[in-house]
Amino acid sequence: MLLKISYFLKHFAYEMKNYHKAIIFPLFLLFLFCFQCVISGDKEALLSLKSSIDQTNILQWEGTDFCKWEGVKSCFKNRVSKLVLENKKLSGTLDATIINQLDQIRVLSFKQNSIFGQIPNLSHLTNLKSLYLSHNNFSGEFPASFATLHRLKTIVLSGNALFGHIPASLINLQRLHILYLDANNFTGKIPPFDQDSLKHLNLSNNQLSGEIPATGVLSRFNSTSFSGNIDLCSNAFGIPCGFGFAPYASITPATPTPSFTGKRDHHGRVTKIITIIAFVVGGLSLLCVVTLLVLVLRKGRRNIARFADSKAAAPIVVGAATDTADGKNGNRGFSMENGDGGRVGVLVFCGNGDTEMSYHLEDLLKASAETLGRGTVGSTYKAVMETGFIVTVKRMKDAMYPNLDEFCRHVEVIGKLRHKNLVPLRAYFRAREERLLVYDYFPNGSLFSLIHGSKTSSGGKPLHWTSCLKIAEDLAAGLLHIHQTPGLNHGNIKSSNVLLGSDFESCLTDYGLMSLKNPNTTEESAAVSHFYRAPECRDFQNLSSQQADVYSFGVLLLELLTGKAPSHDLVSDHGSDLHTWVKSIRQKETDSSGEEVSSEKLAALLNIATACVSVAPENRPVMREVLRMIKETRMEPAPAHVSSNSSDHSPGRWSDTVQSLPRDDHLSI
Numbered sequence: 001m002l003l004k005i006s007y008f009l010k011h012f013a014y015e016m017k018n019y020h021k022a023i024i025f026p027l028f029l030l031f032l033f034c035f036q037c038v039i040s041g042d043k044e045a046l047l048s049l050k051s052s053i054d055q056t057n058i059l060q061w062e063g064t065d066f067c068k069w070e071g072v073k074s075c076f077k078n079r080v081s082k083l084v085l086e087n088k089k090l091s092g093t094l095d096a097t098i099i100n101q102l103d104q105i106r107v108l109s110f111k112q113n114s115i116f117g118q119i120p121n122l123s124h125l126t127n128l129k130s131l132y133l134s135h136n137n138f139s140g141e142f143p144a145s146f147a148t149l150h151r152l153k154t155i156v157l158s159g160n161a162l163f164g165h166i167p168a169s170l171i172n173l174q175r176l177h178i179l180y181l182d183a184n185n186f187t188g189k190i191p192p193f194d195q196d197s198l199k200h201l202n203l204s205n206n207q208l209s210g211e212i213p214a215t216g217v218l219s220r221f222n223s224t225s226f227s228g229n230i231d232l233c234s235n236a237f238g239i240p241c242g243f244g245f246a247p248y249a250s251i252t253p254a255t256p257t258p259s260f261t262g263k264r265d266h267h268g269r270v271t272k273i274i275t276i277i278a279f280v281v282g283g284l285s286l287l288c289v290v291t292l293l294v295l296v297l298r299k300g301r302r303n304i305a306r307f308a309d310s311k312a313a314a315p316i317v318v319g320a321a322t323d324t325a326d327g328k329n330g331n332r333g334f335s336m337e338n339g340d341g342g343r344v345g346v347l348v349f350c351g352n353g354d355t356e357m358s359y360h361l362e363d364l365l366k367a368s369a370e371t372l373g374r375g376t377v378g379s380t381y382k383a384v385m386e387t388g389f390i391v392t393v394k395r396m397k398d399a400m401y402p403n404l405d406e407f408c409r410h411v412e413v414i415g416k417l418r419h420k421n422l423v424p425l426r427a428y429f430r431a432r433e434e435r436l437l438v439y440d441y442f443p444n445g446s447l448f449s450l451i452h453g454s455k456t457s458s459g460g461k462p463l464h465w466t467s468c469l470k471i472a473e474d475l476a477a478g479l480l481h482i483h484q485t486p487g488l489n490h491g492n493i494k495s496s497n498v499l500l501g502s503d504f505e506s507c508l509t510d511y512g513l514m515s516l517k518n519p520n521t522t523e524e525s526a527a528v529s530h531f532y533r534a535p536e537c538r539d540f541q542n543l544s545s546q547q548a549d550v551y552s553f554g555v556l557l558l559e560l561l562t563g564k565a566p567s568h569d570l571v572s573d574h575g576s577d578l579h580t581w582v583k584s585i586r587q588k589e590t591d592s593s594g595e596e597v598s599s600e601k602l603a604a605l606l607n608i609a610t611a612c613v614s615v616a617p618e619n620r621p622v623m624r625e626v627l628r629m630i631k632e633t634r635m636e637p638a639p640a641h642v643s644s645n646s647s648d649h650s651p652g653r654w655s656d657t658v659q660s661l662p663r664d665d666h667l668s669i
């Protein structure tokens with residue numbers, strides 16, 4: 001375009017044959033063009049401004065005389081000198097190139113709109129005296145260019161989201177009369193304003209810090225000009241510096257400054273509340289983190305102490321040997337004491353041979369614990385001590401508690417039982433409200449797992465007949481040992497309470513504990529436990545008995561023979577067809593020599609089971625008789641007197657020559 005014009009001018013001059021005239025003429029045209037631009041410049045600037053902040057067309061700017069448009073309060077020589085667009089719901093950003101075209105403006109106000117973005121560089125508005133941008137959504141830093149506007153008297157930027165420092169260069173504005181920067185996020189120090197012109201100052205509710213400069217001008221303002229800045233201090237205001245925390249926010253003005261709006265006060269309160277909440281939340285979070293850390297650190301060695309001392313809530317003192325429950329046996333015990341020396345918990349070792357066990361209460365308290373399961377009696381844990389020694393700890397449910405003395409008497413009896421087919425109770429922890437039993441840990445799992453695998457379904461593959469007989473004999477021997485203590489019974493025979501020892505011998509556990517149960521408790525046992533129970537004991541009010549144990553043992557034999565867990569009442573379901581049902585389940589089996597097993601062997605075991613599950617307790621054989629029959633079935637002559645030492649059988653004898661079965665009145669297939 002310019003090239004075209006110059007070409008035209010050159011051509012025109014050539015035609016005129018007068019180069020001087022050719023230069024003057026285009027300059028004249030250019031002057032006319034520029035004059036027209038200036039005349040209509042503010043109009044164009046205003047329309048551009050409208051299109052950037054008035055998209056909803058609130059401003060009805062029509063007509064050629066823009067000096068009469070809404071908000072254009074005055075013009076000077078056809079230029080806008082005062083533009084006041086307050087509370088017009090304007091929204092958008094201010095474009096510096098547009099605003100700076102209004103360079104004759106003296107007063108510019110966009111108060112109480114929703115204009116956002118940075119406050120533009122207004123360095124071309126050299127005539128600007130008053131700028132009101134308060135209560136919008138301006139963000140960004142204070143424009144340093146303001147310091148160059150030497151005519152500025154009023155700067156009102158309150159209620160925005162401005163941040164950063166207040167430029168120290170503002171002290172050069174020698175006409176500055178009003179400076180309101182309250183309710184923003186300004187940080188840093190207050191510049192040392194000292195211009196006499198400054199009569200109104202509000203810097204409240206920011207995040208200013210440091211000492212208020214002790215200038216003569218600033219000292220004229222009262223504390224309300226500075227309130228709501230939590231890190232400001234001033235010796236003049238009696239808020240000493242050097243204490244790290246100068247609560248300017250808490251200063252209550254003696255004479256409130258009228259210009260402080262409700263919004264600012266509200267903002268101050270909100271800031272205070274947020275600060276307090278932040279401290280509280282921060283404190284609580286710190287507490288949670290510390291607690292979590294402690295828990296995580298202790299997780300690796302999840303502590304028996306958690307259940308051992310949780311209720312006692314007492315510091316543990318370990319080391320002093322104490323007496324057993326009755327104070328007579330002299331078994332070694334280690335006590336847990338409260339602060340005043342009163343004994344609240346004792347670990348008592350049972351059987352005489354166990355007094356030299358290689359751990360103390362302290363070791364147990366430090367052991368890591370893994371939950372093995374939760375049953376009728378309580379929760380069972382595998383506890384691994386720091387030495388690597390492993391024990392099983394059973395924490396008894398509240399419902400199981402008789403009074404402490406009764407508990408101790410009973411557990412002392414159980415703790416003395418030693419038999420190769422019983423899981424030994426090594427120690428017990430007695431405290432006011434806590435009962436722990438410590439057993440050997442059996443790593444080979446339970447009979448339940450052996451029969452049913454890890455599945456909890458009732459279906460499983462029946463064990464080989466030799467295993468059935470071996471297990472039956474082991475359990476009968478263990479149970480007989482219990483029954484040899486007058487009045488003592490197991491009370492909870494089931495396959496999960498049979499553990500496999502190091503030689504895969506079967507060992508009864510959890511014996512003698514059901515009688516500790518409070519008879520008034522309404523707590524029901526699991527369904528599977530229910531059908532092991534003798535019919536006369538299914539009502540929980542009725543205590544278990546040795547005859548009831550025999551019934552449960554019979555059910556366990558049926559489970560061995562069929563591989564079916566008693567999820568329903570096997571006995572009453574199958575009645576007289578029990579034999580047919582069992583036979584139908586078992587395939588033909590051979591012994592180790594490859595010879596087909598006489599059905600008589602299995603028939604004999606089934607006969608024993610059937611006898612045990614007689615509905616009438618008086619028709620059930622006693623355990624001595626049951627053991628004898630099982631032994632005879634395995635071709636082993638039953639001893640005249642069965643004792644704990646007499647039931648030692650090696651697995652090698654399982655497939656001995658088949659002999660004829662003994663006949664019993666109860667047993668007929």
Ligand SMILES: Nc1ncnc2c1ncn2[C@@H]1O[C@H](COP(=O)(O)OP(=O)(O)OP(=O)(O)O)[C@@H](O)[C@H]1O
Nearest residue numbers: 372373374375376377380392439440441442446496
């Ligand atoms: N001394 C032990 N060594 C290894 N595992 C054990 C020991 N004692 C129990 N268990 C296993 O821990 C698990 C939970 O046992 P727990 O006695 O708490 O429940 P349960 O036998 O299912 O029910 P109940 O309390 O009625 O006897 C069971 O699988 C059990 O076989």
